[in-house]
Amino acid sequence: MEPDSVQRQLSVTIAHIVQRLRGSKLHSELEREARTCLHKSEVRIESLKEDLKDFLRKSGWEKKLQNAVYRELNVLPHPGHPAAPPEHTKESLMYLRRAQVNWEKRVLKSLNSMCAELGIPLAKKRSADEQKELLNKWNEMGTDEPDLSHFRPVYAPKDFLEVLINLRNPNYDGGDPTGLRSSWGLISIPLPVKDLSELRELFAELALNYEQLGIDDSMQIPVELFESEYIRLGQRVLSEQDSAAAQQYIRQGCPTGLRADMWALILNIDNQLEDSLYYEQLKSNVIQHDLLIDNLIYKDVKLTASNDDYYFVFEDYLYQVLLCFSRDTLVLDHFSYSSASPPKSYIRGKFALEDYTVVYPPNGVIPFHGFAMYVAPLCFLYHEPSKLYQVFREMYVRYFFRLHCISSHSSGIVSLCLVFETLVQTYLPQLFYHLREIGAQPLRISFKWMVRAFSGYLATDQLLLLWDRILGYNTLEILAVLAAAVFAFRAENLMEATSLATAEAVLADLSTLKVMPLLQLFLFATSS
Amino acid sequence: MSNVSLDRIVTFGFRDKYRGTGIIMTGKVKWVTDIDKSVLLNNFEKRGWIQVSASEDWNFYWMSVQTIRNVFSVENGYRLSDDQIVNHFPNHYELTRKDLMIKNIKRYRKELEKEGSLLAEKDENGKYVHLGFVPVTFMLPADYNMFVEEFRKNPNSTWIMKPCGKAQGRGIFLINKLSQIKKWSRDNKAANFVTTPCKETYVISLYIDNPLLIGGKKFDLRFYVLVTSIRPLKCYMYKLGFCRFCTVKYTPSTNELDNMFVHLTNVAIQKHGDDYNPIHGGKWSVANLKLYLESTRGKKVTDKLFDEIHWMIVQSLKAVAPVMINDKHCFECYGYDIIIDSNLKPWLIEVNASPSLASSTANDRIMKYNLINDTLNIVVPNGEIPDCKLNKNPSKEALGNYIILYEELAVNEGADRDLKNRPGQSFGSKVGRAKDFGRPISMTWK
Numbered sequence: 012m013e014p015d016s017v018q019r020q021l022s023v024t025i026a027h028i029v030q031r032l033r034g035s036k037l038h039s040e041l042e043r044e045a046r047t048c049l050h051k052s053e054v055r056i057e058s059l060k061e062d063l064k065d066f067l068r069k070s071g072w073e074k075k076l077q078n079a080v081y082r083e084l085n086v087l088p089h090p091g092h093p094a095a096p097p098e099h100t101k102e103s104l105m106y107l108r109r110a111q112v113n114w115e116k117r118v119l120k121s122l123n124s125m126c127a128e129l130g131i132p133l134a135k136k137r138s139a140d141e142q143k144e145l146l147n148k149w150n151e152m153g154t155d156e157p158d159l160s161h162f163r164p165v166y167a168p169k170d171f172l173e174v175l176i177n178l179r180n181p182n183y184d185g186g187d188p189t190g191l192r193s194s195w196g197l198i199s200i201p202l203p204v205k206d207l208s209e210l211r212e213l214f215a216e217l218a219l220n221y222e223q224l225g226i227d228d229s230m231q232i233p234v235e236l237f238e239s240e241y242i243r244l245g246q247r248v249l250s251e252q253d254s255a256a257a258q259q260y261i262r263q264g265c266p267t268g269l270r271a272d273m274w275a276l277i278l279n280i281d282n283q284l285e286d287s288l289y290y291e292q293l294k295s296n297v298i299q300h301d302l303l304i305d306n307l308i309y310k311d312v313k314l315t316a317s318n319d320d321y322y323f324v325f326e327d328y329l330y331q332v333l334l335c336f337s338r339d340t341l342v343l344d345h346f347s348y349s350s351a352s353p354p355k356s357y358i359r360g361k362f363a364l365e366d367y368t369v370v371y372p373p374n375g376v377i378p379f380h381g382f383a384m385y386v387a388p389l390c391f392l393y394h395e396p397s398k399l400y401q402v403f404r405e406m407y408v409r410y411f412f413r414l415h416c417i418s419s420h421s422s423g424i425v426s427l428c429l430v431f432e433t434l435v436q437t438y439l440p441q442l443f444y445h446l447r448e449i450g451a452q453p454l455r456i457s458f459k460w461m462v463r464a465f466s467g468y469l470a471t472d473q474l475l476l477l478w479d480r481i482l483g484y485n486t487l488e489i490l491a492v493l494a495a496a497v498f499a500f501r502a503e504n505l506m507e508a509t510s511l512a513t514a515e516a517v518l519a520d521l522s523t524l525k526v527m528p529l530l531q532l533f534l535f536a537t538s539s
Numbered sequence: 540m541s542n543v544s545l546d547r548i549v550t551f552g553f554r555d556k557y558r559g560t561g562i563i564m565t566g567k568v569k570w571v572t573d574i575d576k577s578v579l580l581n582n583f584e585k586r587g588w589i590q591v592s593a594s595e596d597w598n599f600y601w602m603s604v605q606t607i608r609n610v611f612s613v614e615n616g617y618r619l620s621d622d623q624i625v626n627h628f629p630n631h632y633e634l635t636r637k638d639l640m641i642k643n644i645k646r647y648r649k650e651l652e653k654e655g656s657l658l659a660e661k662d663e664n665g666k667y668v669h670l671g672f673v674p675v676t677f678m679l680p681a682d683y684n685m686f687v688e689e690f691r692k693n694p695n696s697t698w699i700m701k702p703c704g705k706a707q708g709r710g711i712f713l714i715n716k717l718s719q720i721k722k723w724s725r726d727n728k729a730a731n732f733v734t735t736p737c738k739e740t741y742v743i744s745l746y747i748d749n750p751l752l753i754g755g756k757k758f759d760l761r762f763y764v765l766v767t768s769i770r771p772l773k774c775y776m777y778k779l780g781f782c783r784f785c786t787v788k789y790t791p792s793t794n795e796l797d798n799m800f801v802h803l804t805n806v807a808i809q810k811h812g813d814d815y816n817p818i819h820g821g822k823w824s825v826a827n828l829k830l831y832l833e834s835t836r837g838k839k840v841t842d843k844l845f846d847e848i849h850w851m852i853v854q855s856l857k858a859v860a861p862v863m864i865n866d867k868h869c870f871e872c873y874g875y876d877i878i879i880d881s882n883l884k885p886w887l888i889e890v891n892a893s894p895s896l897a898s899s900t901a902n903d904r905i906m907k908y909n910l911i912n913d914t915l916n917i918v919v920p921n922g923e924i925p926d927c928k929l930n931k932n933p934s935k936e937a938l939g940n941y942i943i944l945y946e947e948l949a950v951n952e953g954a955d956r957d958l959k960n961r962p963g964q965s966f967g968s969k970v971g972r973a974k975d976f977g978r979p980i981s982m983t984w985k
Contacts, residue, residue: 150755267830268838320819320902321827324754324784390754391827392834472830 028083036285037079044072071252075281078254082279085485086409088348102350102418106180107425111350111417114174118377119354121165126303129161133356133371134302142298149294152309153317153326159310164380168462171379171415172197172455175425178417195447196432197454202419204430207438210492211534214484216262217527219535224264225476225527238266245269254279262483264476264527271392277482278405282398290397293335296373300338304372308333312383321471325390329383332400336407342374345408350418351375376412381459384466385411388474410487414462422487427461428454430491435498438537442502451514457494460521464490473526480530493526496533500524568924569596573603576896578907582915586922598924600625604893607631611864619868621927624918627892628769628869634859635873635892637742638703641676647858672851672887676744679720686743690717697746701889713746747886751879753831758782760825760877760885763894764852764944765914767931769865771947772856775917776849778940779906782823820899832883840883848877848885853945855887867927870918872910913939 032038045063048054048070054062067073088100095103102108126133137145148155176197183201205213217223222237232238241263248260249272257276265273275282297305312329316322322329336342346353353375355368386403393399413423420426435453436443446453460468464487465477480489498505501517508514568588572579579601583590591597593606602610602625611629619625633639648670651659660668677686679700690696700720702710714720720743750757763777832841852875874894878886896911898904916937919925933941 266838267833268841270834318816318818320823323816323819323821324756324823327755391831394753394835471827475834 152330167380287397296338322387337372351416427491434495451511496529570599572601674745758784762875775941776944780825784821
C-alpha cells in the first residue's frame with residue numbers, strides 16, 4: 012500500500028478509536044485525574060502538557076489508556092472504503108449478508124411460532140410475588156423444576172450447518188463442471204483462507220523450538236527447566252498491567268494460578284464498582300420481567316451443562332450469567348462489527364411501524380442448543396458472579412459471536428470450516444476420500460466442536476490451554492487447526508470406520524486428548 | 540492344611556513343565572469373596588483366577604467385616620498360611636470405628652505432648668497446630684459432661700451426632716440445643732462405667748458449618764488409601780479420589796438442619812434426592828478440584844492443602860499403628876472421608892474399612908474397577924500365588940494410579956523416637972518420596 016493511504020487509514024483508525032473512547036468511563040476518570048494533579052507541586056504551568064503526561068504515565072493511567080486502545084484495536088473491523096455504507100463494515104460480501112439476513116428471519120420465525128403455539132408472550136412483567144420468589148432462589152435456580160417439555164431449542168448447530176452447506180456465491184464460476192478439481196468438502200464458497208505455511212507463520216510461538224505450557228510442564232520435566240521461570244515471568248507481566256504484553260505472553264500458555272488475572276487483563280476487565288452495580292441492575296431486570304428466552308436458557312443448561320462431568324457443579328452460576336446476559340443492551344454494540352443484526356420485534360398492534368420496534372431479546376442474541384457451554388469453562392476461573400459475567404460478555408463480543416453467524420471474517424465459522432476441510436483434504440487426502448465414501452463428511456463431525464470452541468468435548472484443563480491461545484492470537488483459526496489435528500491423530504482408526512455412525516464413535520470421546528502436542532505436531536511436523 | 544502343600548507342588552510342577560517354553564504359567568490363585576460386586580468379580584476373572592468357597596483352600600479372600608471378626612476371633616484360632624491373604628486387618632476398627640479413631644488420635648497426641656515433640660505443638664487457643672485435623676469430638680454417653688462444658692463455651696454451635704456402628708449416613712442427626720440430646724443425660728445417670736455396646740454409643744463432633752462451597756454447593760472428599768504393612772508403615776494413596784456434592788444448595792440456616800440432603804454428602808443419601816443425576820452422580824474428580832482451586836485461589840495454597848491432606852492420612856495411620864495387629868497376611872483399602880472448610884483447612888471426618896464398591900455411574904464403575912485392579916497388582920504381585928514372607932515392592936507400572944504415600948523402613952525403635960524430637964527434622968526414619976500426582980517432590984512436611 013502507498014504510504015499516503017497507510018497514513019489515511021491510520022487517521023481513520025485513530026478517529027474511530029477516539030470516538031469509541033470519548034465519553035467513556037475511562038475518559039472521565041482521566042479528566043478527573045488530570046484535574047486533581049494540577050494541585051501537585053511537580054506540575055508546573057510552564058510545562059503543563061509534559062508534566063501532565065509524565066504524571067499520567069507514572070501513576071499507571073497511561074497504561075490503562077493503552078489497554079483500552081488495545082482493546083479497541085482487537086475488535087476493530089477491517090478498514091473499508093470511506094464511502095462504503097455501514098453494512099459493508101459488518102460484512103463486505105453481499106451474498107453472505109443476504110444469507111445472514113435470511114437465516115435470522117428463519118430463527119425469529121421459529122421463535123415467534125413457538126411463542127404462538129404455546130400461547131406465551133415473548134415478554135411479560137412478573138407479579139410482586141413472583142419477583143420475591145425469584146429473588147429468594149436466585150442462587151439456586153437449578154433446584155427449580157418447571158415444565159420445559161414444550162420448549163425446544165430454537166436451533167442446534169447441525170441446523171446451522173445445513174444453511175452453510177447451501178451457501179453459494181452467485182458470481183462465482185469455478186470453471187469446473189465435473190467437480191473433480193474442486194473441494195471434496197461441504198462448503199462450496201471460495202473464501203480466501205490461510206494455508207498451512209501461513210498458519211505456521213501466524214502461530215509461530217507454537218513451534219517446536221518454543222517451550223509451551225501443555226507440553227513442557229508435564230510430569231517428567233523438572234520445573235527448573237521452564238515452568239518456574241515462566242511463572243515468574245507471568246507474575247511480572249501481571250504486575251505491569253499491560254494488556255498487549257499479556258497477550259504476547261499467553262501465546263505459550265498461562266499457568267493455572269495466573270490465568271484468571273491474565274485473561275481479565277487481556278480482556279481489559281477491571282471489575283470496578285460501576286461494573287458490579289451494572290450487574291446488579293441487570294439482575295433486577297431479570298427479576299422484574301420474564302422473557303420467553305429464559306425458558307430456552309433454562310432448558311439449554313439442563314440439557315448440556317447439568318449433565319456434564321466437569322460443569323454440573325456450576326449450574327446455578329450459568330443461569331445467573333445467561334439470564335443477565337440476555338437483558339444486557341451493551342451487547343448490542345458488537346453488532347456494528349458483526350455480520351449479524353439484532354432481531355426486532357414489534358409491540359402488539361404496531362406491526363411494521365419502525366418507531367415501535369424493540370430488540371428482542373434486549374441483547375439481540377437468541378441462544379441456541381449448547382450456548383451455555385460458552386460460559387461453563389469460565390466458572391473454573393471466576394467464582395464471583397459479577398466478574399464471571401464481565402469476562403463472559405467480553406469473550407462473547409470478541410470471539411464467540413463469530414461462531415454462529417455467516418460472515419467472511421477469517422475467524423468466522425464459515426472460514427473455520429473451510430480451513431478445516433482444506434487442511435484435511437490437502438494433508439490427509441486418503442482419509443478424506445475414505446470418509447466421503449462411507450458417507451461421513453468430516454465437517455459433519457467436527458462442526459459441533461468448532462461451534463462450541465471445543466467446550467464440553469475436551470477436558471477442562473486442556474480446553475483452557477486452547478482458549479489461552481485464542482486470546483493470545485486474537486483469532487479462532489486455531490479451532491480449525493485443532494479439529495484437523497484430531498482427525499490426523501485418529502486417522503488409523505477412522506480408516507477402519509464403515510459408516511458415519513462408526514466414524515462418530517471413533518471421535519466421540521476427546522476427553523483424553525492433549526491439545527498442545529496435537530497442535531504442535533500438526534502445524535510443524537506435517538510434511539507439506 | 541496338607542491339601543495346600545499338595546496343590547502347590549502340583550502348580551509348581553505345572554510351571555516346570557512349561558519352563559523354557561516361553562509360556563509363563565502362573566499358579567492359579569484361588570479366591571473367595573463375601574462381597575458380590577462386579578468390579579471385584581471382573582478383576583478376578585480377568586486374571587484367570589479360580590473361584591472357590593470359603594471351606595476349600597483359598598489364596599485370596601475378599602472378606603466382609605463380619606467375616607474378619609470371626610476369622611480372627613479368639614475362639615476360632617484360625618491360622619492363615621503364607622500363601623493366603625485377606626483384605627482386612629484383624630482390628631481395623633481401631634481406625635474405622637468413629638469413637639476408637641478419636642480415642643487413638645487423642646492418645647497419640649497426648650503421647651507426643653508428653654515427649655515434648657514439636658508435632659504436638661499447640662497455638663495460643665490451645666488448638667493443635669499440626670495434629671488438629673479432627674473436629675472437636677466426644678464420646679456419648681461416656682464424655683457427656685465434658686461435651687456439655689464445651690457446648691456451653693460456644694452456645695451457637697451446631698454439633699453432629701453419629702452412631703458408632705453404622706455406615707452410609709444412617710442414624711446421623713444434627714443438634715444445636717442441649718435439649719435435643721437431654722435423653723443422654725438421663726441415661727448417663729443410670730449407666731456405670733462398663734463398656735457400652737457399640738450400637739448404643741455415639742460420637743458427637745463440632746459440625747463444620749463453614750465448609751468450602753463450590754458453585755454454592757457443599758461437598759466432601761473421598762480418598763482411597765491402601766495399607767500393606769502397619770509396622771513399618773507402608774501405605775499408598777489412590778490418585779483418583781473424588782468429591783461428592785450435595786444435590787441441594789448448602790445453607791447453614793437452622794431450619795435446614797433437618798434436611799439431610801443439604802448436609803450429608805453420602806451417595807447413599809444423595810441418591811434419593813430429587814436432583815440426583817445418574818450421569819455424573821454428583822461426583823467430581825480430585826483433578827477438577829485441584830484445577831478449580833489453583834485457578835481461583837492460587838497454586839501455593841492448593842499445594843499446601845493437598846500436602847496437609849497427605850499429612851493427615853499418614854498421621855492418622857501412625858496414631859493407630861501401635862494398637863493395630865500387624866498381621867502379614869493382611870492388607871486393607873480404606874476410604875477416607877475429608878471435608879475442606881472455607882479457609883482451605885482439611886478435616887478428617889472418618890475412615891471406612893469397607894468403602895462401597897457399588898457404582899452409581901459409568902465413570903464410577905470404571906474408577907472402582909481400576910482401583911481394585913491396581914490394588915490387586917500391588918498385593919498379589921504378578922497375579923501369582925501370594926507369599927506373605929516377601930515384602931511387597933511394586934514396580935512403577937504395577938502402582939497404576941497409586942502413589943506411595945509413606946514408606947517407613949524398619950529401624951530400631953530408639954532411632955525412630957530420636958528423629959521425632961529433633962526440631963526441623965522430617966519425622967519417621969526414612970521418608971519415601973511422595974509423588975504429588977505424578978511429579979516427584981520432596982516432602983514439604985515439617
